[in-house]
Amino acid sequence: GLDREVVHKFEHGPKPYQLDVFENSVFVTIQKTHDVLRINKLGLGNVEFVAQGLNRVSDIVIIQKYKQENLTNPCNTTKQFRNPSASCHKSALCVISKGGNGFSCICPDGLVPEKANATGNEVVCGIEKNCPLKCHSGECVLSDVGPYCKCPFMYRGIHCEHYICSQHCKNKGMCFPDLLSPRLESSPPPLKCNCQPQWTGERCEIPVFVCRGLCLNGGTCTEPRPGLGQCTCRPGFT
8 A cells, every 4th residue: 555654673683574563563584693572563562572583484474263163172171271170180190082172081002991891081090910921931020110021031022921041952953041151240251052973063053074084094984873983994004
């Protein structure tokens, strides 16, 4: 229009980028600093910062609060907006349902409902009294963060389901824990292997050639049974 009035001049510093008018105020975004200012459209009063240091402001639109749909938060615990019939017990977590109209009360990790099939604020969470885990050779233990399996030193896994000697030794070797080996008190003992005569190595993975270099002076080596070498000598040797 022709009836224009200057209400504020940006003579120094960053320049304005976008603006919107709402009631008696002009809201302005600043191009480089991404601040949002509020200025009286009649030039009265001081410039007021509504927001400063935003990541990026490409546009600004002012919306009339009372013309928008009123959405309530069923999990709102503010005293002014609290709905006694739509809240959870202090031990439970309130989770808004899909669509935003309802809510559910669930127990945080490590806690379980004290009453089966409870809903809404009837859900009261507590520590599981009966240890529910099947720990095989271990012991089920209840803690503040939930139940867990305490395993004996020869077993590992969430449910103590892995025997640490299982498939450790190759080629029918026998596995055993070295209880005399120096170690930290909290560390499991190292595993050792008793190998069959024809195998060697830490896990019985290396074959033993008993005849290699056993017979001298042209003697012939045979292996009548695994791991036992026997020499047949040439005439004149014994």
